[in-house]
Amino acid sequence: MSVTFIRNCWYGAGWGEDISRDFLSRMILGEQILFYRKEDGTPCAMADLCPHRFVPLSMGKLVGDTVECLYHGLAFDCSGACVNNPHGNGLIPRTAKVKTYPVAEKWGLVWIWMGDHEFADPETIPDYHWLTDQKYRQVHGTIKLEANYLLVMDNLTDLSHAGFVHEKTLEPREIATASYEVAEKDDQVWTRQFVPSMPVPPLFTMVKGFTGQMDHWLEMRCDPPGCMITFYGVTEPGKTREEGWGTYNPNIITPETESTTHYFWAIARDFDLDDDAMSEAFAEGAGYAFEHEDRPVIEAQQRVLNGRELMDMKPVLLQNDQGSGRARRIIERRLREAAAGPAKSMEAAE
Amino acid sequence: MSVTFIRNCWYGAGWGEDISRDFLSRMILGEQILFYRKEDGTPCAMADLCPHRFVPLSMGKLVGDTVECLYHGLAFDCSGACVNNPHGNGLIPRTAKVKTYPVAEKWGLVWIWMGDHEFADPETIPDYHWLTDQKYRQVHGTIKLEANYLLVMDNLTDLSHAGFVHEKTLEPREIATASYEVAEKDDQVWTRQFVPSMPVPPLFTMVKGFTGQMDHWLEMRCDPPGCMITFYGVTEPGKTREEGWGTYNPNIITPETESTTHYFWAIARDFDLDDDAMSEAFAEGAGYAFEHEDRPVIEAQQRVLNGRELMDMKPVLLQNDQGSGRARRIIERRLREAAAGPAKSMEAAE
Amino acid sequence: MSVTFIRNCWYGAGWGEDISRDFLSRMILGEQILFYRKEDGTPCAMADLCPHRFVPLSMGKLVGDTVECLYHGLAFDCSGACVNNPHGNGLIPRTAKVKTYPVAEKWGLVWIWMGDHEFADPETIPDYHWLTDQKYRQVHGTIKLEANYLLVMDNLTDLSHAGFVHEKTLEPREIATASYEVAEKDDQVWTRQFVPSMPVPPLFTMVKGFTGQMDHWLEMRCDPPGCMITFYGVTEPGKTREEGWGTYNPNIITPETESTTHYFWAIARDFDLDDDAMSEAFAEGAGYAFEHEDRPVIEAQQRVLNGRELMDMKPVLLQNDQGSGRARRIIERRLREAAAGPAKSMEAAE
Ligand code: FES
Ligand code: FES
Ligand code: FES
Structure with a gap:
């Protein structure tokens, strides 16, 4: 059975306190998503999936604002870009990118937008x-x-x-x-x-x-x-x-x-x-x-x-x-x- | 895999003591069936499925000889007919019916007929x-x-x-x-x-x-x-x-x-x-x-x-x-x- | 999903001490295999499946070098041949055969060959x-x-x-x-x-x-x-x-x-x-x-x-x-x- 979800809307991702400097990995609309807060407190959301060998990034660790993969140490920032390859000459492959999701914090909850980024307007989160x-x-x-x-x-x-x-x-x-x-x-x-x-x-x-x-x-x-x-x-x-x-x-x-x-x-x-x-x-x-x-x-x-x-x-x-x-x-x-x-x-x- | 069962025959549904004033929900030939006895002791069998929102009727309660659904209180009698709608004007929708099954009590067992009602002759239950x-x-x-x-x-x-x-x-x-x-x-x-x-x-x-x-x-x-x-x-x-x-x-x-x-x-x-x-x-x-x-x-x-x-x-x-x-x-x-x-x-x- | 395995090669089946006079039933490349040692210590491997009614042979017992099925007592030797039918006139049906697998013992392990028997050369087991x-x-x-x-x-x-x-x-x-x-x-x-x-x-x-x-x-x-x-x-x-x-x-x-x-x-x-x-x-x-x-x-x-x-x-x-x-x-x-x-x-x- 293949069911569809509305993607261009805000979904509750968690209470504010659920997202912290410890990784939270939560599945939403069937996609495993990694949540954490940057050092300045801003929440981030990206696919919980390393593009190298598909290990969940949540098994790795948070170093400052970047996520380091457990398996071979590739590191990614909040925009999903690879910012460190610790191997060999350290060149970063062009395809080393992680999918990210817009998030917003409002009414004590963190909200996630699963659709097209350009439509993600926090003003459309219903009043609570x-x-x-x-x-x-x-x-x-x-x-x-x-x-x-x-x-x-x-x-x-x-x-x-x-x-x-x-x-x-x-x-x-x-x-x-x-x-x-x-x-x-x-x-x-x-x-x-x-x-x-x-x-x-x-x-x-x-x-x-x-x-x-x-x-x-x-x-x-x-x-x-x-x-x-x-x-x-x-x-x-x-x-x-x-x-x-x-x-x-x-x-x-x-x-x-x-x-x-x-x-x-x-x-x-x-x-x-x-x-x-x-x-x-x-x-x-x-x-x-x-x-x-x-x-x-x-x-x-x-x-x-x-x-x-x-x-x-x-x-x-x-x-x-x-x-x-x-x-x-x-x-x-x-x-x-x-x-x-x-x-x-x-x-x-x- | 799709397997077929013979439907026009009597199947043992339970020992006499299994069927009582407490609901018994038992799956037979892949169908979930609700068994109970009426106040006069006669056994009844119907689909364990409310036709409103598909909640198992066995989650509800037996009131006299009728079965009241837990979720919104529709009530059904042994013939599968809806006999009470507690909402609004109380009109009973034409489609509010539950599938029933012929049952017979013989040799200390309750037997159920999964096929066409007109062929359900208790005389054909084998001798025990x-x-x-x-x-x-x-x-x-x-x-x-x-x-x-x-x-x-x-x-x-x-x-x-x-x-x-x-x-x-x-x-x-x-x-x-x-x-x-x-x-x-x-x-x-x-x-x-x-x-x-x-x-x-x-x-x-x-x-x-x-x-x-x-x-x-x-x-x-x-x-x-x-x-x-x-x-x-x-x-x-x-x-x-x-x-x-x-x-x-x-x-x-x-x-x-x-x-x-x-x-x-x-x-x-x-x-x-x-x-x-x-x-x-x-x-x-x-x-x-x-x-x-x-x-x-x-x-x-x-x-x-x-x-x-x-x-x-x-x-x-x-x-x-x-x-x-x-x-x-x-x-x-x-x-x-x-x-x-x-x-x-x-x-x-x- | 249907995945293929290389069959014409030696696979490690177990450490030498895993295979003994007690049956070991182990699945390899999706096939359930019965391992045991003959009285002279040689390891044997055959399908863990009685060709009569498909009961695992490992539920039965080892009598000398033959395997006796638990359900109706057919007995098979290491070559997979049925050597005893305890029923009626005792004739052995032509089709009563169990699939066998070449095995070899080397470097302290027992190895199994899942492909064509004629290619099973123990010399090709890698050096350990x-x-x-x-x-x-x-x-x-x-x-x-x-x-x-x-x-x-x-x-x-x-x-x-x-x-x-x-x-x-x-x-x-x-x-x-x-x-x-x-x-x-x-x-x-x-x-x-x-x-x-x-x-x-x-x-x-x-x-x-x-x-x-x-x-x-x-x-x-x-x-x-x-x-x-x-x-x-x-x-x-x-x-x-x-x-x-x-x-x-x-x-x-x-x-x-x-x-x-x-x-x-x-x-x-x-x-x-x-x-x-x-x-x-x-x-x-x-x-x-x-x-x-x-x-x-x-x-x-x-x-x-x-x-x-x-x-x-x-x-x-x-x-x-x-x-x-x-x-x-x-x-x-x-x-x-x-x-x-x-x-x-x-x-x-x-
Ligand atoms: S799997 Fe993440 S760096 Fe290799
Ligand atoms: S689901 Fe039974 S009354 Fe609504
Ligand atoms: S199933 Fe093995 S002898 Fe019948």
């Missing part, structure tokens, strides 16, 4: 200011899922599963019958639910001790293929959102291979900013929901599909599949455009 | 009354083998390996030169050996303490592809079988995949019905012979063949291969007939 | 007399590498990696710029470095305590595909080799499969023959260098290539790749000749 703005406090983490990124995107853009898979941790079943809005503009999809006077979601009982009925909002913004964020909060019946308790939950997914996905999650909140125990409670709760509730379902789908395309299997469509359906159609359209457009603008990953 | 008739006492168990079912069938229909592989547990080598009869009628194959005055088989020394010479019979009935039974016993020289000690050993095999096989075994006997220790001795002896003597040989064959057809490798043929040879030819003929006949009567499993 | 001549003392061992044999050959024929991968155990970096000679004759490749007055290689500091500057030689003889030996030594500046300390390091590699390689290594020395502790030090040092320095690099290359041909990936060529480059071209030429020549002289292994 809730991660860095001092008016919020956040916790975050990284998970690897054994599933194609589209199954993870379906899960994250789908508000309706919460009342079932997360019945005990996030949402009561009542949410399922609540009204539901989907909007799409400029390749961004919003799904919105607002439920007046509903039983308090279990999460807010856990972190704030709330019980009884409250107004509740649940919204998802999706910039396909990989940039999502969920807004989730409660306020007293009839009050405004500003008077309530809001959370802002970036969900950033990046295909590792066709069948595995990096998932960078965070939870920011606009209340109790000084409460360390609450931060821990959010981290634990999120960890539990992802690891024990979402992961088994998503990975079971992957095993069932086993390389087949979900849409080829003619799934039954429910009303609540509109958000993920629109996101999938945006991806399909962009893949078609890339295939039809200038040859360089999209490459097939095997 | 020794399992339920009070004149016998039985022990039984289940094994999974990492081998194609034909290799397991070869092993079970082949009387001649016993004197070698089971030299210490079942048969002395002398059996190899004993005379040998094969008969075939209505797609049933019998292989028969009767040896007057032979050293007592080790099994009867173990369970009864017999020594010296006795008359010995060893017979195999095979209804391909999966229904076998071995009759194995001794009597004093010149006496009738009725005066002797007989065992009745159902060997029921069901392909899980092309390279793995469920094996349901039992040993019934017509003597010492009240002797619990003897039941245990039989269970232990059988367990030892299957696990430590047959399994290594059969699984080694599978690894050696590694997807190749045994008959394509031009095996040397010995006289004692007649039983398994006839059984294989019956299977080949039925597969050819199914392929040529009404399209529905056989499907290729990938 | 340093292993058996009393003027030397040796230690040896066996390693299995998860890599195609060409990557292992590249590593062994490449003198230039030592100053990098083995910087702490074998060679200082200075060796990289030393002059370098390559010679080829009769399908044998020699690579030679001689460095006057160089920092003592770490190995000689370890075993002899030498420090400061010495003259150093480093030479590799390669008879592709699998027979190599490295000559490595030091002498005081301006003195002859004979006055110095020399080691003789057979490196014999044999493809197990396309992606795995048997590696038989030895270190012989011409000094301190009675020093047992030094033998242990050499064995430990070699073990460390192979296991912790070479293996990770070679196996990483294999994972990166993942079935692709290294030369198809257009590697950057450095001066020091001449030795391995010539060896690879000899192999390619011999494979082409075999493909073009008498059909029997080479077979493709899948």
